[in-house]
Amino acid sequence: MHALVIGAGPAGLMAAEVLAGSGARVVVAEAMPTPARKFLMAGKSGLNLTRAEPFADFAAHYGGSAPVLRTPPGYLQSKEIGPEAVMAWARGLGVELFTGSTGRVFPVGMKASPLLRAWLARLAGAGVELRTRWRWSGFDGDGWRLQTPGGIAVLRPQVVVLALGGASWPRLGSDAAWVPWLRERGVEVAPFRPANMGFRTAWSAQMARHFGQAVKGVALHVGGQVGRGEWVVTRHGIEGGGVYELAALMRDGAEAFVDLAPDVAAEELARRFGRAPAKLSVGNRLRRGLGDPLRAALLLEWGQPLPAEPERLAARAKALRLRHDGPMGLERAISSAGGITGASLTERLELRALPGVFAAGEMLDWEAPTGGYLLTGCLASGRLAGQGAAAYLAEARR
Known part of the structure; x- marks a missing residue:
């Protein structure tokens, strides 16, 4: 040898x-x-x-x-x-x-x-x-x-x-x-x-129905960088390639924000929220505006208290602070x-x-x-x- x-x-x-x-x-x-x-x-x-x-x-x-x-x-x-x-x-x-x-x-x-x-x-x-x-x-x-x-x-x-x-x-x-x-x-x-890890999240009980679903069509903004990859809502938190791409910045303390409608201008999103009938529940109004139950659920989860005005609601949806409890472990x-x-x-x-x-x-x-x-x-x-x-x-x- x-x-x-x-x-x-x-x-x-x-x-x-x-x-x-x-x-x-x-x-x-x-x-x-x-x-x-x-x-x-x-x-x-x-x-x-x-x-x-x-x-x-x-x-x-x-x-x-x-x-x-x-x-x-x-x-x-x-x-x-x-x-x-x-x-x-x-x-x-x-x-x-x-x-x-x-x-x-x-x-x-x-x-x-x-x-x-x-x-x-x-x-x-x-x-x-x-x-x-x-x-x-x-x-x-x-x-x-x-x-x-x-x-x-x-x-x-x-x-x-x-x-x-x-x-x-x-x-x-x-x-x-x-x-x-x-x-x-x-x-x-x-x-x-x-590295290349997910982040722990203490979800409310209402999010359990979405465990295992992929978050698609959003943009993640962290430290001046933008990612458009998919990620998944799990029982433990958020995981997947779209998160891993920017995980090092988040791990090291940079705040993360999610644009729930990156291909829709804020003005148009406000109009969509404003067109939803007032008799609808908050969740249904958000689904009408965003066109997706999971993105609406994330806005409900992380966006509280939600503003009533369509313009402010659209602004919140375009820059939703991603709330997490730190990175998942090495295992x-x-x-x-x-x-x-x-x-x-x-x-x-x-x-x-x-x-x-x-x-x-x-x-x-x-x-x-x-x-x-x-x-x-x-x-x-x-x-x-x-x-x-x-x-x-x-x-x-x-």
Whole structure:
């Protein structure tokens, strides 16, 4: 074994592929019974691989301290780690793609499993050995201690890539158990926080009838940004892509406002409210004006006390304060913010405190919204770490 990759999610598998392509003998250790479980779960409703847009616009969606899509001069070009690279990689696996009207890129078949099967077959053909139920359990002197079905194994590879995930969806394997082991070796790890998460809401009893329904045709305004995606009213609060897109701003304290009729001018909306017969109940008047029971219910829930004048009611509906009780926890978050800080990493994602050890994926301190950005960041960081590890091996041979 030349290289050990710990974690068989998208970042780890990409690092393994790059290393194998450089001629290294690679073992991938995965704690779970099967690889890429979170990847498969995320792709159940359609695998959004990336986003077809200029690299500069694309990279603007990434935050945090760790280099993920940044391109150090003389090291990588943007075409090697951006959306074009992800699309070329998927097509190289025989997966046909299409781009939706919003720029989101999907496999024609929509599912993640065919892509993963093709990828694992190509990795096996390149000599990559996948060992499942192999869980890293810390260091043993200068060795890496792993719990395996056959007992404890201590490995001493020439180079290691860590791709253990962050702290979200721990039931799928990313439990952040690695944090104290790296901190003991001098690696700085920023605390984990939920990202791409919903927000808790203490609904009134009247909202129960709407649980599970999608909020469509609204605009969410947060911190000067606007989102038009759908989101869902659940028993716990509000969840879904339209919320996740702006969740980081809301988590960090920015107020959110909902325009319940973004395609209707305030004057026209006031006329609609004014035309509703006075004998109708308040709820029915709101439904007449907004044309949708769920949007009317949200106005009743968050807009109290409701003004009587149609003009003021329309203004309230066009800028309805979204009331919530804070973000949902890491156990329900799509991803996490925080992790290994940029100060602990070189430009090629090597740990400064542990030469020959590289890190990739959600265990780094970065975050991005769903919609293709998150997965592309994992693949890009895996490629960057794999290239850094391959370069390290090549330098060691000289």
